[in-house]
Amino acid sequence: xxxxxxxxxxxxxxxxxxxxxxxxxxxxxxxxxxxxxxxxxxxxxxxxxxxxxxxxxxxxxxxxxxxxxxxxxxxxxxxxxxxxxxxxxxxxxxxxxxxxxxxxxxxxxxxxxxxxxxxxxxxxxxxxxxxxxxxxxxxxxxxxxxxxxxxxxxxxxxxxxxxxxxxxxxxxxxxxxxxxxxxxxxxxxxxxxxxxxxxxxxxxxxxxxxxxxxxxxxxxxxxxxxxxxxxxxxxxxxxxxxxxxxxxxxxxxxxxxxxxxxxxxxxxxxxxxxxxxxxxxxxxxxxxxxxxxxxxxxxxxxxxxxxxxxxxxxxxxxxxxxxxxxxxxxxxxxxxxxxxxxxxxxxxxxxxxxxxxxxxxxxxxxxxxxxxxxxxxxxxxxxxxxxxxxxxxxxxxxxxxxxxxxxxxxxxxxxxx
Ligand code: PA5
Numbered sequence: 001x002x003x004x005x006x007x008x009x010x011x012x013x014x015x016x017x018x019x020x021x022x023x024x025x026x027x028x029x030x031x032x033x034x035x036x037x038x039x040x041x042x043x044x045x046x047x048x049x050x051x052x053x054x055x056x057x058x059x060x061x062x063x064x065x066x067x068x069x070x071x072x073x074x075x076x077x078x079x080x081x082x083x084x085x086x087x088x089x090x091x092x093x094x095x096x097x098x099x100x101x102x103x104x105x106x107x108x109x110x111x112x113x114x115x116x117x118x119x120x121x122x123x124x125x126x127x128x129x130x131x132x133x134x135x136x137x138x139x140x141x142x143x144x145x146x147x148x149x150x151x152x153x154x155x156x157x158x159x160x161x162x163x164x165x166x167x168x169x170x171x172x173x174x175x176x177x178x179x180x181x182x183x184x185x186x187x188x189x190x191x192x193x194x195x196x197x198x199x200x201x202x203x204x205x206x207x208x209x210x211x212x213x214x215x216x217x218x219x220x221x222x223x224x225x226x227x228x229x230x231x232x233x234x235x236x237x238x239x240x241x242x243x244x245x246x247x248x249x250x251x252x253x254x255x256x257x258x259x260x261x262x263x264x265x266x267x268x269x270x271x272x273x274x275x276x277x278x279x280x281x282x283x284x285x286x287x288x289x290x291x292x293x294x295x296x297x298x299x300x301x302x303x304x305x306x307x308x309x310x311x312x313x314x315x316x317x318x319x320x321x322x323x324x325x326x327x328x329x330x331x332x333x334x335x336x337x338x339x340x341x342x343x344x345x346x347x348x349x350x351x352x353x354x355x356x357x358x359x360x361x362x363x364x365x366x367x368x369x370x371x372x373x374x375x376x377x378x379x380x381x382x383x384x385x386x387x388x389x390x391x392x393x394x395x396x397x398x399x400x401x402x403x404x405x406x407x408x409x410x411x412x413x414x415x416x417x
Pocket of ligand 1: 133
């Protein structure tokens with residue numbers, strides 16, 4: 001993974017200042033502390049994961065692949081966005097389709113999904129760390145009815161709950177009804193949990209090589225396990241984000257990519273940063289953009305609108321399959337593309353956009369991987385989790401809680417009671 005801050009509009013002296021060196025040493029101390037109760041168990045998770053749980057995940061996945069046409073994953077927020085990002089980036093021709101539900105209160109949406117599954121064999125993985133999230137429990141009640149109709153007395157064999165080891169409604173139900181479970185590890189919040197069973201069961205069912213994901217994450221863990229801001233790209237990126245916010249007064253960070261593989265990854269990043277940093281009036285609001293589509297909708301704003309955005313490009317240097325445009329008629333307005341491959345044109349569009357946005361004084365950073373694969377996905381997940389935690393601590397907020405999310409839930413309960 002490469003990080004390029006050349007167009008970031010931040011001076012090296014500011015990035016590597018003595019003050020930041022001191023702060024980073026303190027933050028490294030917090031992240032390395034053996035007491036993980038504040039929510040830092042993800043820091044050494046790639047090397048310290050539960051091996052028995054991983055064996056169980058592989059066994060369950062094998063079973064699901066042999067008896068199901070689809071895995072219906074029911075989760076929301078951190079219990080779904082990472083899995084969706086990985087599936088969209090990495091799943092190729094999986095024989096078992098992965099469908100996501102539980103992500104809203106829209107019955108039409110749920111009903112359409114169940115209609116599509118009615119003639120298929122289905123396993124349902126309900127993922128909720130708290131085991132009490134309303135969207136999830138409402139969706140589960142409809143899905144149980146659907147499964148009962150389909151599988152009669154044996155329908156509970158079609159359910160797997162991924163939840164807290166001891167508490168919450170899902171854990172209690174699982175004990176009461178003998179439902180299969182996986183565990184969300186202690187002291188890892190939803191948005192930091194994709195490398196646990198939360199992401200790994202859906203990945204394994206989709207035939208994604210989870211061993212390789214872990215290899216990438218372990219490499220990132222090793223690379224970032226230090227307090228050296230000259231070497232450590234996560235610190236550089238976190239300090240850069242801090243400076244574009246505080247010094248350049250930027251309020252929004254766009255995560256832009258010309259590769260659709262990064263689309264859902266962008267939404268995972270949005271949650272990771274917004275829920276972790278958006279406290280006490282702090283943080284950059286994160287917006288994922290899919291280019292070139294979004295150039296035709298919001299490109300105008302980025303180029304000439306209110307100067308509040310910075311942009312981070314997510315990119316890759318190779319793609320596995322490609323094709324060229326050929327036989328373009330002489331008078332065609334795209335004659336100059338004759339013989340050019342899609343990748344070549346995509347890269348030219350990317351370079352041109354970076355140049356244009358940079359000329360418009362948008363601070364640009366570029367994060368690139370050599371190719372889209374499991375290893376790099378694992379590396380990026382860990383890199384961004386680390387950078388996000390550091391970024392939060394630089395802002396002096398707790399990156400592992402989300403007190404503000406409770407307010408709408410309180411009002412909703414009041415409305416319904
Ligand atoms: O990152 C988080 O902690 C949240 O986004 C949660 O993942 C989300 O609210 C879902 O919670 P739960 O897994 O308890 O259903």
